[in-house]
Amino acid sequence: MKADGFFTKHTNNPLLQFINAKGEKEKWYDFEGIIQEYATRGEQAVNLKMIDKLLPIIGKALDLDEESFKEIKGYKHLCGIVPEFDRVIEYATKNNYLDFAADYDIMEKCVYIKKARSQYSEEQRDLVKEAMRLLKDELVAFLKSAKINNEENSLAFMIFFSIMGIYDAGYKGLTMKLSDYSKKYQGSFPDFKIVSFNYTDTISNLVKFLQRIKFDSRIDLETDDLKENFYRIHGALDSEVIFGIDSECDIPNAFISLRKSNHISINAKQRFSDIIENSKRIIIFGHSIYGIDYEYYADFLEKNKDTEVVVIYHNEDGKKEFENEMENRGVMRSINYEYIVISDHFFEFCKNIAEEQQLFFEKEK
Known part of the structure; x- marks a missing residue:
C-alpha cells in the first residue's frame, strides 16, 4: 500500500x-x-x-x-x-x-x-x-x-486433509489416497466443518496444490463439492469482504458502520455458533481469536467445557501470548497446543485425527 x-x-x-x-x-x-x-x-x-x-x-x-x-x-x-x-x-x-x-x-x-x-x-x-x-x-x-507459498502451507494442508479422514506423510501418498477415497465414497467425507475468517478459496487452493504434483491420480474436487463443509464467515473476494471492529467497544454513532456486526447477518453468527457448539474437536490455526474476533468464540470458550480445543502455533512467543490472553479474559478451560513444524509428533497428530475421522465415518455409513 x-x-x-x-x-x-x-x-x-x-x-x-x-x-x-x-x-x-x-x-x-x-x-x-x-x-x-x-x-x-x-x-x-x-x-x-x-x-x-x-x-x-x-x-x-x-x-x-x-x-x-x-x-x-x-x-x-x-x-x-x-x-x-x-x-x-x-x-x-x-x-x-x-x-x-x-x-x-x-x-x-x-x-x-x-x-x-x-x-x-x-x-x-x-x-x-x-x-x-x-x-x-x-x-x-x-x-x-x-501467490500462495505452498512450501509453508503444506503443513496446514495436512491438517485440512486429516480432518477429511485422509493422511499420508508424503505428497504423492496424500494425492493418491485422496483420489482413492473420493472414488470409494463417491465424494463423501467424514463430518467436518472448515470455518474460514479469510477471503480466499482455501479448498480450491488446497486441491490445486496437489494437482500441480504430477502423478497419475486425478483429483476431481472443487469447493462446490464441499460447500456444506466449508464456510467463509467474512465473505469472499468474488462477493464482499467483511472486516471492521467488534460490537462491544464504545464508539461514537458516526462510526457505527465500522462494526462487523452491521455487515454480518444474525444467521451467519448463529451458524458459526452452532458449528462450534456441536463439534467434538475444534482446531484453530492462523487466527488470533483473542483479538477483534473474540466475540465469536466468547460464550463457547467461557462456558463449553466438553469440546476438545486444539490451537496450532508457529512459535513459543505466539503460544505464550495466546495463553496470556486467554488467562486475561478469564478462560479457564483446557486447551491443547500443537507446534506446526515438520516432526514425527506433528505427523502423528495428523494421522490420529485422520484415523478417528475414518472410524467415525465408517460407523455412520
Missing part, C-alpha cells in the same frame, strides 16, 4: 492516515485493531464523544444550572472544530452563568452548535465509510494478485 502511494493519495482521510502512522510502529496485519483504536481513542472519536456530552451540558446551563455552566469551560479541546464552539466556550470562560443564560446571541449560537455537531458527525461518518471502501478495494486487489 505504501509502495503504490495509497496513503499519499488520501492525505485528507484521518482514518487512513491513522492506520499509516500506527502501521509504521506496530503490526500491519492487525489493521482491524488499529481501526478499533481510531474509533475508540482517536482524535475524531474523542471529539465526537465530547460534543455529545457538551450539548446537554449547554442545555442545562441555559436553564440556569451553574455547575453545568462551569463544566463548559472544560471543553476547550473542541475549539477549532467549528467557530460556534469557540465562541460559546470563550463566552463561558469570561462571563458568569446568569449572563450566559440571558444572552440571546449565545442562545442563537447554541442552535448553530447543534447544526454544526450534525455536520461534523456526518463528515466523520462519510470519511470512515470512504476509508473502509478504499481499504476493501486495496485488500481485494492485493489478495487476488498474491
Whole structure:
C-alpha cells in the first residue's frame, strides 16, 4: 500500500492516515485493531464523544444550572472544530452563568452548535465509510494478485486433509489416497466443518496444490463439492469482504458502520455458533481469536467445557501470548497446543485425527 502511494493519495482521510502512522510502529496485519483504536481513542472519536456530552451540558446551563455552566469551560479541546464552539466556550470562560443564560446571541449560537455537531458527525461518518471502501478495494486487489507459498502451507494442508479422514506423510501418498477415497465414497467425507475468517478459496487452493504434483491420480474436487463443509464467515473476494471492529467497544454513532456486526447477518453468527457448539474437536490455526474476533468464540470458550480445543502455533512467543490472553479474559478451560513444524509428533497428530475421522465415518455409513 505504501509502495503504490495509497496513503499519499488520501492525505485528507484521518482514518487512513491513522492506520499509516500506527502501521509504521506496530503490526500491519492487525489493521482491524488499529481501526478499533481510531474509533475508540482517536482524535475524531474523542471529539465526537465530547460534543455529545457538551450539548446537554449547554442545555442545562441555559436553564440556569451553574455547575453545568462551569463544566463548559472544560471543553476547550473542541475549539477549532467549528467557530460556534469557540465562541460559546470563550463566552463561558469570561462571563458568569446568569449572563450566559440571558444572552440571546449565545442562545442563537447554541442552535448553530447543534447544526454544526450534525455536520461534523456526518463528515466523520462519510470519511470512515470512504476509508473502509478504499481499504476493501486495496485488500481485494492485493489478495487476488498474491501467490500462495505452498512450501509453508503444506503443513496446514495436512491438517485440512486429516480432518477429511485422509493422511499420508508424503505428497504423492496424500494425492493418491485422496483420489482413492473420493472414488470409494463417491465424494463423501467424514463430518467436518472448515470455518474460514479469510477471503480466499482455501479448498480450491488446497486441491490445486496437489494437482500441480504430477502423478497419475486425478483429483476431481472443487469447493462446490464441499460447500456444506466449508464456510467463509467474512465473505469472499468474488462477493464482499467483511472486516471492521467488534460490537462491544464504545464508539461514537458516526462510526457505527465500522462494526462487523452491521455487515454480518444474525444467521451467519448463529451458524458459526452452532458449528462450534456441536463439534467434538475444534482446531484453530492462523487466527488470533483473542483479538477483534473474540466475540465469536466468547460464550463457547467461557462456558463449553466438553469440546476438545486444539490451537496450532508457529512459535513459543505466539503460544505464550495466546495463553496470556486467554488467562486475561478469564478462560479457564483446557486447551491443547500443537507446534506446526515438520516432526514425527506433528505427523502423528495428523494421522490420529485422520484415523478417528475414518472410524467415525465408517460407523455412520
